[in-house]
Amino acid sequence: MKRTAIVTGGTGGLGSAVVERLIADGWRTCVPWVVERELERLPPRDGLELMHADLFDPESVKAVVDSATADPSAPLRGVVNLVGGFAAGGRVHETPVEDFTAQFRVNLRPTYLVTQAALPHLVEAGAGSIVCVGTRAALQPFSGAAGYIASKAAVIAFAQAVATEYRDDRVRCNAILPSVIDTPANRAGMPNADHDRWVKPAEIAGVISFLLSSDSEPMSGAAVPVYGRA
Numbered sequence: 069m070k071r072t073a074i075v076t077g078g079t080g081g082l083g084s085a086v087v088e089r090l091i092a093d094g095w096r097t098c099v100p101w102v103v104e105r106e107l108e109r110l111p112p113r114d115g116l117e118l119m120h121a122d123l124f125d126p127e128s129v130k131a132v133v134d135s136a137t138a139d140p141s142a143p144l145r146g147v148v149n150l151v152g153g154f155a156a157g158g159r160v161h162e163t164p165v166e167d168f169t170a171q172f173r174v175n176l177r178p179t180y181l182v183t184q185a186a187l188p189h190l191v192e193a194g195a196g197s198i199v200c201v202g203t204r205a206a207l208q209p210f211s212g213a214a215g216y217i218a219s220k221a222a223v224i225a226f227a228q229a230v231a232t233e234y235r236d237d238r239v240r241c242n243a244i245l246p247s248v249i250d251t252p253a254n255r256a257g258m259p260n261a262d263h264d265r266w267v268k269p270a271e272i273a274g275v276i277s278f279l280l281s282s283d284s285e286p287m288s289g290a291a292v293p294v295y296g297r298a
Contacts, residue, residue, distance in 0.1 A: 077150030267296025
């Protein structure tokens with residue numbers, strides 16, 4: 069293993085596919101986790117490091133990054149920020165401000181803290197790539213999710229800000245914009261939808277792998293659609 073990536077949300081439906089792809093591509097992959105039952109998606113194997121962590125807490129995030137940078141033969145070169153959440157509600161006049169701001173906390177705070185802690189190591193390594201997760205809804209809103217939509221739009225803006233600030237350090241940052249991802253949870257929540265049109269986790273994992281690779285070196289600050297046919 070010559071390089072390390074951190075994948076937050078790596079035990080989730082999308083995250084586990086990303087972890088599998090990165091390990092197959094030769095990455096030493098560090099995955100912080102919270103929900104123990106989700107570890108079933110990631111059986112132990114070479115190249116995988118799991119650590120319990122609260123990514124809303126700066127000290128816990130620091131411990132994750134310290135672990136990811138502990139092997140000097142595999143410097144930290146990639147960060148994939150998948151932690152986030154969706155909450156539907158009423159229209160804006162029906163939604164308490166606490167519900168609105170809660171979406172900013174869940175969708176921005178872990179992404180900010182992990183990126184902030186990782187950046188000095190990426191700069192020191194001489195290059196690196198960060199991937200954040202926005203949503204198609206940030207560009208094509210729907211009714212009843214203003215907090216989710218606004219917070220994900222902020223994630224896209226944050227990724228572009230990082231891309232600008234660290235351009236001269238050869239640290240890149242891009243955002244992917246999924247629509248509905250074909251996970252068991254989404255199938256259970258929308259059993260009558262046309263699941264064949266949804267983008268598969270493995271397909272998005274391939275895009276993330278590309279964004280972490282040297283093949284995408286000219287790309288930074290992009291908002292990349294990964295809609296599938298949804």
